[in-house]
Amino acid sequence: MCEGNNKNTMAIRVREFDMERDLPAVEDLERRCQVGLSGDQAESEEASAVVDADGGGAKKRRRRKKAKKQGMSLYVEQIGDPFARVRHSPDHVILVAEHGHGEEGGEVVGVIKACVRTVSRGKKKQFAKVACLLGLRVSPSHRRLGIATELVQRAEAWCEARGAAHATMATTASNSASLALFTGRFGYAPFRRPVFLGHPVHRHRARVPSAHRVLQLPPQLAAAAYAALLSPAEFVPADLPALLDHKLTLGTYLAVERGPDPALPPSFALLSVWDATRSLRLRVGGAAPLLRASLAAARALDRRAPWLRVPSLPDVFRPFGTYLLYGLRMSGPEGPALLRSLCRHAHNVARNNPACAVVAADLGPDDPAAAAVPHWPSFSCDEDVWCVKKLGSTADSAGNAAGNDDDYDDWTTLPPAEFLFVDPREF
Incomplete structure (x- = not known):
């Protein structure tokens, strides 16, 4: 339960997602929080910035410097299943923040997804249980009320109870609101930078x-x-x-x-x-009409004269x-x-x-x-940032290892291994 600082005191209850009861509300929430493509990002309660995390039904856009000048964005839409990115893990959950109560329950004003999986870490052949936080959303009308904090803390506790020693999340380098929230308030540290090609x-x-x-x-x-x-x-x-x-x-x-x-x-x-x-599904938005027309013309030419082997671009605007x-x-x-x-x-x-x-x-x-x-x-994009935090009583409020002389136990201090494996089930 958390309280807000606006004129009306807000009572928030965090509980597990119910497919039949909550699916329409969660899909609507994610549509209203349409933002960024790529990693999992969070809702900054301090700056009230609109940021994103990869959840089912989410729409996201990744802006590159060149694309930003042209006003083009790449959107991703999860299809149907809100558990799509977490259900492949043996332990997974969706938590919703509910405001108010009634015969049919309160209003869903926040959501977060989490899963626990076992992966290799560091340069040594060692495996560890790792939590992955995804899809954090807070309704635009309920920001700056501590809802994101409550959702993240509850998700971390859920994962830790299932043996996770570390928690990870992903965002983009240009998403200063998300980075500030997770590296500041929640004690995560940036540690890997995959590239999307x-x-x-x-x-x-x-x-x-x-x-x-x-x-x-x-x-x-x-x-x-x-x-x-x-x-x-x-x-x-x-x-x-x-x-x-x-x-x-x-x-x-x-x-x-x-x-x-x-x-x-x-x-x-x-x-x-x-x-x-x-x-x-992906979709390109924000392209100039002239560019759309020229690409459509190239596709038409390719259909009529395939022997020319025109490298026509598929209709990426749908x-x-x-x-x-x-x-x-x-x-x-x-x-x-x-x-x-x-x-x-x-x-x-x-x-x-x-x-x-x-x-x-x-x-x-x-x-x-x-x-x-x-x-x-x-x-393509090179803005993704993976962040990690040590969970458990051995971590202080900033997420750092406390009283532990084994540097290898703190993933934030480990040099990257030669190769980074990106699981397609987590995309």
Whole structure:
């Protein structure tokens, strides 16, 4: 229960989400809090800024410097299931803040999602239970009343009770309100900066060099390959074999050279493809009418004269789906070229799904694979910021380890591992 400081004292009750009772109210709340694309952000009660976290039904926009000048924004809409981003974790919850009481309950004025998962951390092959906070929303008419604070604290307590040693959230570097709230009031610390790389899916097949051979690995063999290749890596899920065998993982693909030069080290590339078209839609907004018209003309020309192979952009001004690439690895002198071939192969796979218009990947900024992934700046972003906090009685009010001489126990002080694994189920 919390109280506000406006003319009318506000009584707020935080409880678990009820699908039948709360779904319409939560969807309406997220529509009214339409903001930013990418990470999970929070509602700044002090600045009363509109910021966002990735929740079911949420719309978000990611602004890049160039896109901001043009007034273009990239929106994401979760489809239907409010548990979409957390239900793959064995422990997950949605909490709602309710104001007032009545025969049918009070008004839903806030919401937050959370899950607990086991992932690898640091450069050592060690696993830890980690909480992930998502989808924090507060109604515009009920801000500056302590609702966000109550929701975050209750979510952290729920996760800690289920064994989480750390909590994470994500936002963007330009979202000063979100960063100030989480790094200030809640004691989180920025610690990782993944990059989002997207490429549109064209009507024409992408060319894979004849010197490259693409093989699809069965899930068990793919899991064995990743076990050898993802060390050291951060945020590799403990249930990686289940992820590789998930119905939305369309396949794990290995690219090798045909007739490699025996004098050179062997080269290969590996990645997996996740079908996100069933859980979210993207849409570009704010484009100038002239740009829209020119892109429509290019599509029309491509339909009428396909032999010209005009690289026409799909209609991204209407909701479209995406395939997410994950587990990208490469090795050897031909590794980058082989990885590019795998991305082209994934593009060709995506062509078979009319709902898919973009193929995208999330990678660590220092991952060599990032330089080899084909992408368009208009569908890419480097503003994501992951933040972490130590939970439990060993952490002080600022989220720092207290009375613990083992620096490894404090994730905020650990140098990044060589690779950052971004789970497509958490997108």
